[in-house]
Amino acid sequence: MGTVVDAAIKVANGSAHTNKKVTVVFVLGGPGSGKGTQCSNIVEHFGYTHLSAGDLLRAEIKSGSENGTMIQNMIKEGKIVPSEVTIKLLQRAIQENGNDKFLIDGFPRNEENRAAFESVTGIEPEFVLFFDCPEEEMEKRLLSRNQGREDDNIETIRKRFKVYMESSLPVIDYYKAKGKVRKIDAARPIEEVFKAVKAVFTPESEKVAA
Numbered sequence: 144m145g146t147v148v149d150a151a152i153k154v155a156n157g158s159a160h161t162n163k164k165v166t167v168v169f170v171l172g173g174p175g176s177g178k179g180t181q182c183s184n185i186v187e188h189f190g191y192t193h194l195s196a197g198d199l200l201r202a203e204i205k206s207g208s209e210n211g212t213m214i215q216n217m218i219k220e221g222k223i224v225p226s227e228v229t230i231k232l233l234q235r236a237i238q239e240n241g242n243d244k245f246l247i248d249g250f251p252r253n254e255e256n257r258a259a260f261e262s263v264t265g266i267e268p269e270f271v272l273f274f275d276c277p278e279e280e281m282e283k284r285l286l287s288r289n290q291g292r293e294d295d296n297i298e299t300i301r302k303r304f305k306v307y308m309e310s311s312l313p314v315i316d317y318y319k320a321k322g323k324v325r326k327i328d329a330a331r332p333i334e335e336v337f338k339a340v341k342a343v344f345t346p347e348s349e350k351v352a353a
């Protein structure tokens with residue numbers, strides 16, 4: 144069942160009012176746990192659109208937006224950008240896309256993000272895909288990612304881990320209490336992680352007995 148997102152569309156369009164039903168899966172996990180990597184696989188196999196909140200924020204910096212400098216400073220410090228900025232970017236991306244199934248990667252990052260997104264858009268996630276990975280493995284991956292990200296240095300990585308533990312894990316606990324978390328052991332090789340991910344997205348009726 145999709146969720147009606149009138150609010151998202153109203154804000155993005157100014158006064159226009161359109162109904163769009165969307166299904167949203169939040170993809171959460173620590174920095175470097177493999178969210179982006181697995182989202183690409185999910186897109187390919189299951190037809191979702193991938194919206195990485197971090198990628199949207201980085202694109203906003205590049206676009207020369209008035210919020211660009213603030214966002215850049217927050218990312219360098221591993222801090223969480225104010226909800227209204229991130230939510231607007233997500234709303235716009237949902238509204239501009241013809242698809243009705245979205246993976247929202249790396250958001251919500253704290254309780255305030257979660258509550259604000261729910262109240263502004265009316266969207267509740269179908270479920271939360273949670274990539275569980277030990278810190279030392281995530282650190283190793285981030286330090287060898289080589290994508291030129293300003294926050295992939297040991298000083299910022301440590302700050303990101305702290306924010307993750309203190310602010311983001313409580314969001315996962317919130318959804319756990321609602322029975323919505325699908326936890327994946329993300330410390331394994333990419334293909335093995337994807338096998339577990341596939342099992343989550345494949346309807347029971349389509350699963351072939353082993």
Ligand SMILES: Nc1ncnc2c1ncn2[C@@H]1O[C@H](COP(=O)(O)OP(=O)(O)OP(=O)(O)O)[C@@H](O)[C@H]1O
Pocket residue numbers: 172173174175176177178179180181197249284285287288289329330331332333334336
């Ligand atoms: N299961 C895996 N085993 C080994 N390396 C992996 C695995 N999954 C992803 N990687 C690699 O680790 C790095 C981080 O992966 P990715 O960018 O997908 O993580 P992320 O969770 O999106 O990180 P961030 O939160 O910083 O955006 C990449 O270089 C990726 O190729």
Ligand SMILES: O=c1ccn([C@@H]2O[C@H](COP(=O)(O)O)[C@@H](O)[C@H]2O)c(=O)[nH]1
Pocket residue numbers: 174195196197198200217218219220221222223224225229248249250251252294303
């Ligand atoms: O909802 C969000 C998502 C991201 N940020 C900031 O961006 C960086 C990088 O995020 P990635 O998910 O690793 O791409 C993150 O450390 C935050 O500074 C945010 O503020 N809010």
Ligand SMILES: [Mg+2]
Pocket residue numbers: 178179195197249
């Ligand atoms: Mg990512």
